[in-house]
Amino acid sequence: MVPSFDPPGPGAWAIDRSHYPGGVTPVSQWLLKQGFLHGFSRVFEELGTPAEGIDIAFVNGFMYTRLRPLVGADNKPRKLPPVPVLKLVSRLHPTFRKRAAAAAATLRDRPWLEVLKRWDNELKPDLIATNQRFQAFDVDAANDVELQSHISALLDQSRNNFVLHFWLHGHDLGPIARYLHAALGWGLNANEAIAALAGASPSTAKPMQTLCELRTLLEADPQPITNLAELRASSERAGELIDAYLAERGLILATGYDLDSRTLGELPEAIMSSIRSAAPAPEHDAEAIADSLRGQLTSAETAHFDDYLGDARSVMDMRDDNGPLTIEWPVGLLRRALLAAGHRLHERGALNAAEHLFEVAPHEAHALFNGSLPLAEAMAGRAEQRIAHAQLDPPAMLGEPEPAPPLSVLPPALADLTEMIQVAMSYFGMDGDDSSEPMAGAGIGNGRYVGTARVSSSADDALDRLEPGDVLVVRATSPAFNVVLAIAGAVVTSDGGVLSHAAVLSRELGIPAVIGARGALDIVDGSTVEVDAQAGIVRVVNV
Numbered sequence: 001m002v003p004s005f006d007p008p009g010p011g012a013w014a015i016d017r018s019h020y021p022g023g024v025t026p027v028s029q030w031l032l033k034q035g036f037l038h039g040f041s042r043v044f045e046e047l048g049t050p051a052e053g054i055d056i057a058f059v060n061g062f063m064y065t066r067l068r069p070l071v072g073a074d075n076k077p078r079k080l081p082p083v084p085v086l087k088l089v090s091r092l093h094p095t096f097r098k099r100a101a102a103a104a105a106t107l108r109d110r111p112w113l114e115v116l117k118r119w120d121n122e123l124k125p126d127l128i129a130t131n132q133r134f135q136a137f138d139v140d141a142a143n144d145v146e147l148q149s150h151i152s153a154l155l156d157q158s159r160n161n162f163v164l165h166f167w168l169h170g171h172d173l174g175p176i177a178r179y180l181h182a183a184l185g186w187g188l189n190a191n192e193a194i195a196a197l198a199g200a201s202p203s204t205a206k207p208m209q210t211l212c213e214l215r216t217l218l219e220a221d222p223q224p225i226t227n228l229a230e231l232r233a234s235s236e237r238a239g240e241l242i243d244a245y246l247a248e249r250g251l252i253l254a255t256g257y258d259l260d261s262r263t264l265g266e267l268p269e270a271i272m273s274s275i276r277s278a279a280p281a282p283e284h285d286a287e288a289i290a291d292s293l294r295g296q297l298t299s300a301e302t303a304h305f306d307d308y309l310g311d312a313r314s315v316m317d318m319r320d321d322n323g324p325l326t327i328e329w330p331v332g333l334l335r336r337a338l339l340a341a342g343h344r345l346h347e348r349g350a351l352n353a354a355e356h357l358f359e360v361a362p363h364e365a366h367a368l369f370n371g372s373l374p375l376a377e378a379m380a381g382r383a384e385q386r387i388a389h390a391q392l393d394p395p396a397m398l399g400e401p402e403p404a405p406p407l408s409v410l411p412p413a414l415a416d417l418t419e420m421i422q423v424a425m426s427y428f429g430m431d432g433d434d435s436s437e438p439m440a441g442a443g444i445g446n447g448r449y450v451g452t453a454r455v456s457s458s459a460d461d462a463l464d465r466l467e468p469g470d471v472l473v474v475r476a477t478s479p480a481f482n483v484v485l486a487i488a489g490a491v492v493t494s495d496g497g498v499l500s501h502a503a504v505l506s507r508e509l510g511i512p513a514v515i516g517a518r519g520a521l522d523i524v525d526g527s528t529v530e531v532d533a534q535a536g537i538v539r540v541v542n543v
Contacts, residue, residue, distance in 0.1 A: 002392070003060045003389065003392065005059050005060065005062075005394055005395055005398060006059070006398070007398040007399035007400075008057035008058075008059055008064060008398070009055065009057065009066070009074070009399075010074060010075060010076050010077065010399070010400075011055075011066050011069075011073075011077060011399055011400065011402045012066060012077075012397060012398070012399045012400060012401045012402050013055075013057065013064040013065065013066045013397065013398040013399050014064065014065060014066070014396065014397055015062055015063065015064055015394055015395070015396050015397070015398075016063050016064070016065050017062070017063070017475065017476075018475075018476045018478055018495070019256075019257050019478045019480070020032070020063050020256075020257060020258060021256075021390070021457065021458055021475075022061055022062045022389065022390040022391075022392070022394070023061045023258075023260075023386045023387060023389055023390025024058060024061050024062075024063060024258060025258050025259045025260060025358050025359065025386070026359065026360065026361045026362065027155070027259060027334075027358075027360065027361075027362055027365060028257070028258045028259060028331070029058050030159075030361075030362040031158055031159060031162045031331075032056055032063065032162065033056055034159050034162055034163060035162030035163050035165055035166045036053070036054050036055070036056040036065070036166060037053065037056075038163040038167075039162065039163040039164065039165065039166025039167040039169075039170075040053045040054045040166050040167075040170065041053035042163075042167050043166070043167045043169075043170030043171060044170065045099075045102065046102065046106075046111065046170075047102060047103070047106045047111070047170060047171075047174060047417070048099045048100065048101070048102030048103030048104070048105070048106050048413065048414065048417060049099070049103075049170075049417065049418075049421070050070055050090075050096070050099055050103075050410060050414045050417075050418055051067050051068055051069060051070055052068040052069065052070050052073055053068045054066070054067055054068060055067075055068045055073075059394070059398065060389045060392060060394065061386055061389040061390060062389075062392075062394045064398060066399075069402070070095055070096065070099065071089075071093065071095060071096075076400070077400045077401065077402045077403065079403065080403045080405060083406065083408070083409055086405050086406075086409040087408075087409040090405075090409055090410050090411060090414070091411060096411070096414070099414060100410075100411040100413055100414050103411075103413035103414045103416070103417045104413035106174065106413075106417065107178075107413060107416065107417065110175070110311060111171065111174075112171040112172065112174050112175050112311065112315060113311070113314070115168070115171040116171075116314055116315060116318055119168070119318045120318075123164070123168075124318075124321065124325065127161070127325040127326065128325065130157065131325065131329045131330060131333065134150070134153075134154060134157070134330070134333045135251055135333060137150050137337075139336060139337050139340035140340060144344070144369040145369075147337065147340060147341055147344075147369075148341075148366075148367075148368055148369055150337055151334070151337045151338065151341065151365060151366075151368065152365075152366050154330065154333055154334045154337060155334070155362065155365055155366065157330060158327075158330045158331060158334060161326040161327060161330050162326070162327065164326055165322055165323070165326040165327055168318065168322050168326070169319070169322065171315070172315040172316075172318055172319040172322070173421070173424060174420075175308070175311035175312045175314070175315050176197075176312045176315065176316075176319075176424055176499070177420040177421050177423060177424035178308055178311070178312075178420050179193070179308040179309055179311065179312035180193060180194070180312075180420075180423055180424055180427060180499075181419060181420040181423045181424070182304060182305070182308050183293070183305075183308075184423060186296070186297055186301055186305070187296070188293055188296060188297075190427060190498065191442065191498055192289055192292070192293060193293060194427070194498050194499060194503075195286065195289050195507070196286050196287075196289045196290040196293060196309060197286065197309075197312055197313055197316060198284040198285075198286045198289075198507050198508065199284035199286050199508070200286070200312075200313040200314075200316035200317065201316040201317045201319070201320045201504070201508060202317060203317050203320050203321045204317075204320050204504075204505060204508045204509075205281040205508055205509065207245070207249065207482075208278060208279075208280070208281055208486070208509070209280075210241055210244070210245050211245075211274050211275050211278035211486070212278045212279065212280055213241060214231065214238060214241055214242070214245075214275045214278070215275050215276065215278040217231070217234065217235060217237060217238045217241075218231055218234075218238075218275060218276070221234050221235070227268065227269075227272060228242065228268040228269075228271055228272050229268075231272070231275070245271075246264070246265055249264050250263065250264055250265030251263050251264075251265060251329060251332040251333055251336060252264055252324055252328045252329045252332050253327075253328040253329075253331055253332045253335070253480060254266075254267055254270070254459070254463075254480065254482075254483050255267075255458065255459040255460035255463055255480055255483075256458060256459055256460060256480045257327060257328065257331065257478070257480060258331075259331065259334065259335050259338060259358045260335075260355065260358050261335070261459075261460065261480065262460065263332045263335065263336070264483065267463060267483065270463050270483050270484075270487075271483075273468055273486075273487045274483060274486040274487055276468060276487075277468045277469075277486060277487040278486070279510075281508060281509055281510065282509075282510035284507075284508075290309060293305065294306075320479075320504075323478075323479045324479065328479065328480070335358075338357050338358060338360075338365070339354055339355070339357070341357060341368050341369075342354030342355060342356065342357035342358075344369075345357065345368070345369075345373070349376065350373060350376060351373075351376050351379055352376045352377070352379070352380045353380070353383075355383070356376070356379040356380055356382070356383050357379075358383075359379050359382035359383050359386065360373070360379075407419055424499065426497065427497040427498055427499040428496070428497050428499045428500055429476070429495055429496035429497035429499075429500050429515070429516055437518070438517075438518050438519040439517050439518070439519050439520065439537060439538045439539070440514075440517060440518075440536055440537050440538075441493075441514045441515050441516035441517035441518070441536050441538075442497060442498045442503065442514070442515045442516055442536055443512075443513070443514055443515075443532070443533040443534055443535060443536035443537075444491075444498070444503050444506045444507050444511075444512065444513040444514070444515060444533055445506065445507070445510065445511065445512040445513060445533040445534075446512075446533060446534050447512060447533060447534060448512075448530055448531065448532045448533070448534070449471070449489055449490040449512045449530070449531045449533070450528065450529070450530045450531075450541060451469055451470055451471040451489045451490060451528070451529065451531075452467070452469075452470045452471065452526060452527070452528060452529075453470070453471045453473050453492075453523050453524070453525060453526065453527050453528070453529045453540075454466045454467075454470045454471065454472055454473060454525065454526075455473040455474075455521060455523055455524075455525040456472065456473065456474050456484075457474075457475075459477075459478075459480040459481045459483075459484055462474065462481065462484045463483065463484055466484055466487060466488065467487075468487045468489075469487075469488075469489040470487075470488060470489060471488065471489055471490045471491070471492060471529055471531055472484060472485070472488040472490070472491050472492070473492045473493075473520055473521065473523055473529075474491075474492075474493055474494075474502075474521075475493065475494050475495050475521060476493050476494075476495045476496045476500065476501070476502060477491070477493065477496075477500075477501050477502040477505070478501055479501065481501075481502075481505075482505065485502075485505055485506070485509065485511060486509070488511060489511075489512075490511060490512045490513060490531040490533075491506050491511055491512075491513040491514075491515075491531075492513065492514050492517055492520045492523075492529070492531060492538050493513075493514075493515050493516060493517065493520065494516070494517060494518060494519065494520040494521045495516060496515050496516050497515060497516055498515060500515060500516075502515055503515045512531050512533035513531070513533060514531055514532070514533060514536055514537065514538050517536075517537075517538050520538060523538070523540060524540075524543050527540055527541075527542065527543040528540070528541040528542050528543075529541060
């Protein structure tokens with residue numbers, strides 16, 4: 001029987017497959033719920049967002065979210081009161097008054113600057129040190145008690161990291177939203193305003209420097225080199241570079257965010273493809289674009305422009321470093337530890353396959369070796385059901401639409417902050433707007449690129465099938481696609497906007513792209529397509 005998709009609560013729930021396409025493991029479901037509940041609610045309160053937080057629920061393994069109203073969140077949707085009543089409530093209700101004061105403080109004090117300082121001086125160094133300490137633990141040499149303690153500590157650390165991850169994203173969204181909202185208000189072109197942010201994230205391009213040096217060594221070697229092991233043995237410098245690269249990135253998840261995603265160290269062929277395709281990041285003309293934008297402003301507007309642009313640029317690197325350090329590396333370490341435990345339990349007959357340990361519930365993960373796990377057949381049944389659910393075609397929305405009050409009823413600071421967030425969400429491609437022409441979207445870069453379309457459902461699928469120079473066609477990308485994007489000739493997404501991950505990384509790496517091209521997933525896999533980045537159009541040349 002096909003499972004039903006019932007609303008998980010009152011209100012309207014939108015599916016989110018940008019980072020977790022479906023079939024999410026129980027541990028990752030728990031981590032995401034913890035992160036959304038505590039991370040978003042905290043940052044919403046701090047910044048003065050007129051919403052309590054973001055609710056998250058999983059229906060048949062698919063993630064659905066809902067903006068949680070500030071008042072009456074658990075009531076069934078009903079008709080909004082008259083505007084005068086709403087205006088009165090938003091000014092007299094204690095919760096709204098507190099949020100309005102916080103919103104005014106946010107716009108005045110720019111709290112993200114203090115968060116950025118903490119990130120650079122405290123949070124980022126601590127995350128790196130903690131991840132390195134967990135990475136140094138020998139999961140194979142440890143006894144059962146030691147391995148269980150390591151897994152429990154990783155679970156606790158990952159829970160804290162997920163909360164930190166979503167809290168940080170509130171603070172990096174703030175200055176980007178403020179900058180873009182102001183730019184549009186001054187009549188500036190949105191694409192040009194966003195292009196002025198290019199080059200502000202050196203961490204995005206940093207791994208490419210190592211890959212470029214390895215490509216130089218590879219091409220200079222007179223002997224044919226066909227794999228990573230041969231390249232490592234080809235010279236002392238090549239060995240040093242590969243070892244350093246894997247020590248820093250080898251246990252970071254590379255094909256997704258869940259426990260069943262592979263880490264970079266598990267993908268030696270993908271690393272070799274990345275080396276063969278490596279090219280220096282382009283020189284960005286962001287400052288020239290900023291100068292052009294300044295020329296369209298009054299002197300008074302220019303002063304605000306420089307402040308807003310500077311703040312937006314300052315958080316871009318934190319935004320891009322956040323995911324690898326708080327989620328992709330720690331969960332990669334948890335994957336390694338669970339696989340080590342899974343192999344032991346498989347050898348003892350407690351599991352039919354080591355990977356079935358990814359099906360454990362969070363409370364079960366703290367007691368793997370005391371004989372309390374479900375029977376091997378039950379664990380296999382969980383794995384089979386999760387994989388089957390991942391193949392379902394889930395609806396985009398569940399539940400009843402919730403009427404949103406007009407911005408005019410909110411106090412000025414709350415209204416301004418809300419409008420900024422709405423603008424940013426629109427350009428991230430998260431507003432649900434599907435009014436664009438089929439096969440047309442936002443072009444990133446210049447010129448046209450012709451190549452073989454590789455229509456992929458996930459980063460894992462893309463890595464298995466993408467050849468260097470192919471055109472990657474996907475619903476959307478996330479940092480899990482970074483390895484794939486390093487070998488793609490061009491990128492096409494059906495979802496997203498010019499602030500989405502695909503747009504930012506394509507811009508940083510100089511990859512031509514068309515973002516938000518509705519209908520792109522209907523392209524026949526293997527057909528020849530032309531990606532016209534200048535016009536923002538994708539054309540099928542032949543099938």
